[in-house]
Amino acid sequence: MKDAMYIPTYEDMLAAHERIQPYIRRTPVRVSDYLDDLTGARLFFKCENFQEPGAFKVRGAANAVFGLDDAQAAKGVATHSSGNHASCLSYAAMRRGIPCNVVMPRTAPQAKKDTVRRYGGVITECEPSTTSREAAFAEVQARTGGDFVHPYNDPRVIAGQGTCAREFMEQTDGLDMMVAPIGGGGMISGTCLTLATLAPETRVIAAEPEQADDAYRSFKAGHIIADDAPKTIADGLLVPLKELTWHFVSNHVSEIYTASDAEIVEAMKLIWKHLRVVMEPSSAVPLAAILKNRDAFAGKRVGIIITGGNVDLDKLPWLQGRDS
Structure with a gap:
């Protein structure tokens, strides 16, 4: 399973879940009545920021x-x-x-x-x-x-990331959509891998910063468009899609929505305040995209993967520009 162009299977995901059990946490799912009212959807947040190293990866x-x-x-x-x-x-x-x-x-x-x-x-x-x-x-x-071990264009990595969606579906009573941030596409690919077999009726939605929107443009164009050095506050989403992740994105993702850096920061503040969990800007992109496209999510049961919580507490985005 080392060849980058080997397409991992559902069975690879199951084997991965068994292999990694001693080293990961089954992270909790949180809900917020306030955020449900704000979006018009029923939101479920899978807190991968609670992993020991602070991220789903x-x-x-x-x-x-x-x-x-x-x-x-x-x-x-x-x-x-x-x-x-x-x-x-x-x-x-x-x-x-x-x-x-x-x-x-x-x-x-x-x-x-x-x-x-x-x-x-x-x-x-x-x-x-x-x-x-x-x-x-x-x-x-x-x-x-x-x-x-490539950050995302590696079948072993994608199979491992797919274990998150398996747990998520076990922890909720069915979802209409599952939304995750997209940079290189490892988490989205793993989500597609799992849901295509486990819950094919659940739509996979990707969320991306406007200032690093190469996945969105690739999705619309039908081929990979790579930016060399994009700049966005969502620093975990700066890398382009590769062949293996493009396979999953092009075949299984239903839609990609984007959000501006200002919208991402606002969503990050909302999650900190109403879910009371520490998460980084990249993890706020899904909520920012949902708030920007409420009609697409209204009335739906929506799973959101909070991908990471490794944030510099001395450089929070809403504190930038203030006197120290």
Whole structure:
């Protein structure tokens, strides 16, 4: 299942869920009467920010790390990531006792860099562009020989991310729609993988920042359109789709909605206030998109995946520009 163009199956997701059980949490689902009234929908929030490394990506990372044979594992793992995948892969590698090297943009939030280092990950910084990231990673992998665990264009990672939707469906009495943020598309792909078999009647909706809307434009054009260095407050959604995630997006996603940075910040504040959970800007994009497109969701049972909670508390977006 290492070949990037291998299309993971529902059975791969089931095997992943069994494999990663000791290393993940079955995260809770929260509801809010206020947010239901505000949107006109019945919203269910799956709190993946409550995972130990603070993000859903521990699912795919753990599946990749604990699926390695001993000879591969001895050389460790390596990846490039704006933050959460780096943190989660470092955590999984620590749990297995193997090395982890990660390439991160120098502009990545300090909180995410700190988390990587806390779990023993070794960081190499690069400029904040896809080109720079991939060039720096090529050097790191050549030097370390670590197994490349791509943040999202990896069948092991997608199978692991699909376990979230399985739990979500078990925790709710059926959903009309499931909404998640989209950057590279790992979570959306895993969601599509699971729901296509488990609940094909549930529509998969992706939500994306307007200022990094390459997935939206790809979806409308019918082929991948990649931006090299988009800028948005949703720093976890800066990467483009790849072949494997495009397969799932193009075949299974019903719609992609976008939201502005200002709308994302407002949605983030609403979730902090009314769900009382800490989550990062990328995780607020689904609610921002729902608020912007109320008619599409009104009267529906809507699942929302809160993908991560690794936020720099000293640099909250609504505090920017104030005197310190």
